[in-house]
Amino acid sequence: MMISAPDIGYQYQTLKSDSGSEEDEYTLIVPVTKIEGTAAVSGATTAAVTKTTRSQAIYPNKMAVYPNGQEFRNPAFNGTLEIEIQSEYYEAWGRYLSAELGQSAEYNHDTKTVRVSLTPYDRTAVAVGGSDPRINVITAALYSDTMLQTTHLNSHSTIDSYDSRVGGYDSSNMTSGADVVIGGPLKLNNPAGVYGNVTAAVVENNNPGDITGAIDTEFTSGLPTLEPIDAMIVGHITRIKEDNDNDNASSITVDANDIELDCTNDCELSAGSYYVNQTVNVKKTMTLDTTKGDIELAIDDGMKFEADKGTIQIIGDGKVFIYMAGGDIGIKQSTVEIPNDNAIQFWMFNLDSAAVTFEGGSEFTGIVYAPGATIIIKSDTHVYGAVVGYLADLQSNAGIHFDRALLGGTAYKAPTYEWDYVKPNTTLPPVKFLLGTERTVTVELE
Structure with a gap:
């Protein structure tokens, strides 16, 4: 069972696009926490958090690019957004993601993995x-x-x-x-x-x-x-x-x-x-x-x-x-x-x-x-x-x-x-903005 919900969210809010205009659209928010530290030890021990870095933007990020050279920028468009989690508790993750994102989860019981896919807008240009x-x-x-x-x-x-x-x-x-x-x-x-x-x-x-x-x-x-x-x-x-x-x-x-x-x-x-x-x-x-x-x-x-x-x-x-x-x-x-x-x-x-x-x-x-x-x-x-x-x-x-x-x-x-952003052929509201952040927590075993 889930003790507390993670911060992954899918919500309707006002954000600025790259052009500076404010738009009310559905936004996918994915904060990622990386845990680093010493290797496991045998026997009873204690652990302490020694350092936590500030959150850094993963998406949008003008310093990162796709293979075709396109920058990681908003609004997100075309293709497919996928969230995939491998965990001992993958089924609980799947239930949460399905409820939060309104999409069916795909399970791989052999690898203990769950995946949920979302569709961004199609992006077309008019001169x-x-x-x-x-x-x-x-x-x-x-x-x-x-x-x-x-x-x-x-x-x-x-x-x-x-x-x-x-x-x-x-x-x-x-x-x-x-x-x-x-x-x-x-x-x-x-x-x-x-x-x-x-x-x-x-x-x-x-x-x-x-x-x-x-x-x-x-x-x-x-x-x-x-x-x-x-x-x-x-x-x-x-x-x-x-x-x-x-x-x-x-x-x-x-x-x-x-x-x-x-x-x-x-x-x-x-x-x-x-x-x-x-x-x-x-x-x-x-x-x-x-x-x-x-x-x-x-x-x-x-x-x-x-x-x-x-x-x-x-x-x-x-x-x-x-x-x-x-x-x-x-x-x-x-x-x-x-x-x-x-x-x-x-x-x-x-x-x-x-x-x-x-x-x-x-x-x-x-x-x-x-x-x-x-x-x-x-x-x-x-x-x-x-x-x-x-x-x-x-x-x-x-x-x-x-x-x-x-x-x-x-x-x-x-x-x-x-x-012009064209909604995909789906009854569910598509993603228009993607916000991804990452921070690192260092844990030392004592």
């Missing part, structure tokens, strides 16, 4: 107006919050920088300050060069001189984190699908439900927003004329963007934004041409499921912003701008050349997110 400074300012040549995979820099590959406000990339305009910030390991297969600081979980390089700046493997400034942009991309694609300037583009054709931008021959887009749901294949010259304003191109239904021995040239001072719904990006023996290598003018956004490959001696000027995508830059290929996403491989004689003009903060203003 709304405003600007997100994490997207607005690109601060590194390579930025990724992927934690488990290794980024390889191969023989004679280079990460350096230039400033398009001064001129295009060349030996006289090449500088350091091309930082690399990744959540996982970095391996340099010498000789390879990073002209800037490196923040990574592990840095493996045989020649320390290959990195000119500081090396931080302790994440003293915190783990790299990126808000997911899938909802933002889908929002833009939906908006452009509903209201676009396709009628003004002679290169866009409609056949039944297929809407195609035909760039197998020369094609051109001027200022406006355009929607297609077929692969865009640049075989010759694609001219993007921003003289009268920015250009938006939405590529829907997971279709690809491919340039094969083609040229993408940008005219004017405006910007080009390409939003893709997960289709692969392939740049092969192709060039993106912008005066002074001004990377700010060309942005490609893609979903986490995408694969991005540059190959065949291509020269790409712009920003690839696809936080969860896998990116490969093959031999003799160069990217002028920045890469946001998991770079698996920077092959031999390839380079990422960071445009320091991106540090100005005027590159791109993306929508912020308005998070």
Whole structure:
């Protein structure tokens, strides 16, 4: 029988979310007490508590992350919350948890274990107006919050920088300050060069001189984190699908439900927003004329963007934004041409499921912003701008050349997110906030 109830509780109360707003929601509170001390002794003895630490937060905890890099933060969302207790008195624990949490307990009598599962809200995002400074300012040549995979820099590959406000990339305009910030390991297969600081979980390089700046493997400034942009991309694609300037583009054709931008021959887009749901294949010259304003191109239904021995040239001072719904990006023996290598003018956004490959001696000027995508830059290929996403491989004689003009903060203003929490399909009230604490009690046997 239970002598006194533990402090585990499931209650309706007012709490602040990470955004600072107060919300009345169901909260799961789990305090954990760890007991430490000397080993058991035989015979009669006494015990005394010699030290008790203050409670420390286990959840939420911005210093702790899930395997995908997401911080332990509130509101809790998605997945399953499980409480599992192994005890000689597991059946009494099960009766208590069932009554307190309103959920059936699962017993394993062989291991004397009880488990109760709870369902958090599903978290969905809706893009709304405003600007997100994490997207607005690109601060590194390579930025990724992927934690488990290794980024390889191969023989004679280079990460350096230039400033398009001064001129295009060349030996006289090449500088350091091309930082690399990744959540996982970095391996340099010498000789390879990073002209800037490196923040990574592990840095493996045989020649320390290959990195000119500081090396931080302790994440003293915190783990790299990126808000997911899938909802933002889908929002833009939906908006452009509903209201676009396709009628003004002679290169866009409609056949039944297929809407195609035909760039197998020369094609051109001027200022406006355009929607297609077929692969865009640049075989010759694609001219993007921003003289009268920015250009938006939405590529829907997971279709690809491919340039094969083609040229993408940008005219004017405006910007080009390409939003893709997960289709692969392939740049092969192709060039993106912008005066002074001004990377700010060309942005490609893609979903986490995408694969991005540059190959065949291509020269790409712009920003690839696809936080969860896998990116490969093959031999003799160069990217002028920045890469946001998991770079698996920077092959031999390839380079990422960071445009320091991106540090100005005027590159791109993306929508912020308005998070909506959807209750799961259950008659029981789900968990929205999780509060977990831990303290240690030291017991010494006398």
